[in-house]
Amino acid sequence: MWQFFLSSWRSGFRNRIFLAVFVFALALVGVAYLSASFSPRQPRTVALDIGLSGLRISLILFAITLIQDLVGREIEDRSVVLTLSYPTSRALYLVGRYLGVLALTGVAALILAMLLWIAVLMSGFQYEQQFRVDLGASYWAAVVGVWVDVAVVAAFTLWIATLSTVAMLPLALGAIFAIAGRALGAVFDYVAKGADGQVDVAARYGPLLDLVRWVLPDLSRLDWRGWPMYGLLPDTSAIGLALLMAVAYSLLMIGLAIHGFSRREFS
């Protein structure tokens, strides 16, 4: 497993996709810095807010392109057959790859978060806002939340990559999964509270959402940015349950991936 972890790690850094996504992420940090000028009352809060959104988007792109590159493409061009001819189990291959991707995303998250930290500090220099943002432990907690969110999406993408016979499928499904999982909380909230008096909407989508929430994890629960932005500490039990949900769902996905991959025949 260790050798797969290491090879993921190395090829991740050699990869051009890594660079491309990284440049994109840097641009998003720049956008966050500029967006501060759109705020008359809270430039730093807005810079942090937009920056965390950018971090969430770029880290997802990062993770799913890595999975696609390290697992999907190896399966597609059959080079995985060579790898698996060594005396090693397929399960360890997948787990090693997955952990490698997590480590790479972790490093990317750390670098981008530090850049965002600087961008937020630099924005709104002239204006002392009434309610300050907290760039201490709460900020890093929010970044960890984003990373856990990405880990769930990466696990799902890994499963799709082991099943897929179409090159771009893991990439596309991974992105859709991430968007749907993140939007689920808002949609659920809207419908559960009666859809603002739209009784027919609540009646139509309510049962459907009750079904969907068993299939799709509510990734918005891993978004803790209210803490650094407004000092609103989320409920500890809510954090704990969200983490548990993320771990459980990732295990489920990795399990399914191993199961599917072990039965797959490469002719």
Place this chain on the structure above:
Amino acid sequence: MASRGANFPEMAWLAQRFGLLLALLGLATYAAVLPALYAQPRPPVSPEMEVAMPRFVQVLMAAGDRYLAANLAVFRALVVSTETMAADNYRILATVQTDAAWLNPAQEDNYYLAAAILPWAGEVSATQYILRLATAARPFDPGPPFFYAFNELHFLKHPAEGAKWLLLAASHTQDTMEQLQLQQMAALWLGKGEDIELSIRLLRSMAQDSGHKSFARFLGKRADRLENLLSLDRAISRYRELTGEAPTRPQQLVDRALLSAIPVDPFGMDYVIDGNGKAQPAAAGTGRVP
């Protein structure tokens, strides 16, 4: 052969300019069609699309990120020029800001912009919705409940309701000076209230909650005055029932034995009966309503 030879240069001329001619033809047709196309009515959006779906769409367009969707909506509200806006546009602005408030109720710019622009353009209920959400989402910020209170007083003419929100604003700040000012303002507004009994109850509970002794006394006096005015008003309406006409002086109420004595104002003022037949405090001797 001769005729073909004569045609040849013209053909060549056409062939050379074929692209240009095609472009000109396209341009002419485009220019001719465009006004007619714009004159066509656009199909109306179904009510469900207008009200319910856009929030989903907004979240999906922000890659499932409701905070980002909220920021995008606020940016939209911020860059819009409000100087030349018609009532319809204000309604759309109110919708955009209401959505932003729902997506991220704690967004500071959103409630601030809403409070600054919307109620003055007639969108009071949208503003109050935004401020209610912001009040709940920002327990550390006296701003939203304060603006809410102001709108209740100024636009909706509910000073007693406004006073309640002022008290809520006072509970949202750590600054004791600010707390005191807000409570004082609430006490003043309660004096203007139509619902005198509610105002008395609120003033009494405020006096009880206040750690500040002289302020508690002040609140108690305010409540006493309102109680006096209430008993005077009750006596006035009984006087009307008995005599069929309105009294002009409080002494008439005592003469009819509807009151044992004219109540004494805690702030040392006199009570008079105004043109509408309501009891009012007036500076002693002047008969002027302060």
